[in-house]
Amino acid sequence: MSKFFLYLQTAVFRKNLIGGLIFLLFLFVLIYFGLQMYTKHGDSQEVPVLKGLHISKALEILDQAGLEYEIDSVYQLDAKPGIVIDQDPDPQSHVKSGRTIYLTIITQSAPEIAFPEIIDKTFIEASAILKNHSLKIADTSYINDIAKDVVLDVKFAGQPLKAGRMVSKGSNISLILGNGRGDSEVEIPNLVGFSLDEAKFALAGVGLTLGSVSFSDGIKDSINSVIVRQNPDTSARIISIGSAVHVTLSKPSTPSSTVPQTP
The missing domain is CATH 3.30.10.20 (Trypsin Inhibitor V; Chain A)
Structure with a gap:
C-alpha cells in the first residue's frame, strides 16, 4: 500500500493523469459537437400549411423548404382529386430540415367494390346500404307488385345489376320498386x-x-x-x-x- 501512495507522488503518475484528463476532455468535445451535427441543433423550421392545396403546389412549397415528402391517397365521393386532405406533422410544427412530411391526397380513380345485396330490401334500407358503400341512387321506377316500396330489381347503366358484381364507388344506381298494387x-x-x-x-x-x-x-x-x-x-x-x-x-x-x- 505504501508503494501505491509513493507512485501517486511520482512524475509518471502526474503525466498519465494529465494525459487521461486531456483524452476525456477531447472525447467530450467530440461527442458534444458530433451530436450537434447529427441532431442539427438549432436547425429548426416551421411546417407549412399544406391542407387544402393541390398536390403540385404543396410539393413546390416542400421543395423550397428543403423538406422530404411521402404521398398516400384515398378516394372520397364528390371530392376534387389531387387536393391534400391531411399532413403529418401538423402545420406550424417545428422540424429539422430534410424531415419527411407525410401527405394524404384525394385520388382521381374510384376504387371498385362488390355491389351489396339489396333485393327485397325496403327503399329506406336499400338507400342506407348504398350510402354506406358510397353509391348513389340515380332514379327510381315502380311496377305492379304487392310489395310496396320494396326493391325488386337493380340496374346500372341500363343493365341488370346483381349482388357481388364489381362497380366503382360513386356509381349511379337505378332502383325498380313495387307500387303495392299487384298485377290484379x-x-x-x-x-x-x-x-x-x-x-x-x-x-x-x-x-x-x-x-x-x-x-x-x-x-x-x-x-x-x-x-x-x-x-x-x-x-x-x-x-x-x-x-x-x-x-x-x-x-x-x-x-x-x-x-x-x-x-
Whole structure:
C-alpha cells in the first residue's frame, strides 16, 4: 500500500493523469459537437400549411423548404382529386430540415367494390346500404307488385345489376320498386267527357269492362251523348282487373246562339 501512495507522488503518475484528463476532455468535445451535427441543433423550421392545396403546389412549397415528402391517397365521393386532405406533422410544427412530411391526397380513380345485396330490401334500407358503400341512387321506377316500396330489381347503366358484381364507388344506381298494387289491380281511368265508344276502348285498354249505362236527361241517345258521371269514380283510384265501371250519359252542353236583331 505504501508503494501505491509513493507512485501517486511520482512524475509518471502526474503525466498519465494529465494525459487521461486531456483524452476525456477531447472525447467530450467530440461527442458534444458530433451530436450537434447529427441532431442539427438549432436547425429548426416551421411546417407549412399544406391542407387544402393541390398536390403540385404543396410539393413546390416542400421543395423550397428543403423538406422530404411521402404521398398516400384515398378516394372520397364528390371530392376534387389531387387536393391534400391531411399532413403529418401538423402545420406550424417545428422540424429539422430534410424531415419527411407525410401527405394524404384525394385520388382521381374510384376504387371498385362488390355491389351489396339489396333485393327485397325496403327503399329506406336499400338507400342506407348504398350510402354506406358510397353509391348513389340515380332514379327510381315502380311496377305492379304487392310489395310496396320494396326493391325488386337493380340496374346500372341500363343493365341488370346483381349482388357481388364489381362497380366503382360513386356509381349511379337505378332502383325498380313495387307500387303495392299487384298485377290484379289497376288505376281507374277518368271517363268524364268521353263518348260511349271511347269509354269502352279506354276500359278495355286497362282490363276493365263497361257496366250499366244510364241517361241523366231521359233522352237515350248514346251516339250524341258524353259521359257526365261514372261509378266508381277516380277518387277510389284502384280497382280490380275485370271490374265494371257504370256510366251516366248526357248531351253535351252547347253555348247559346246569338240571334241578330233587325235594325
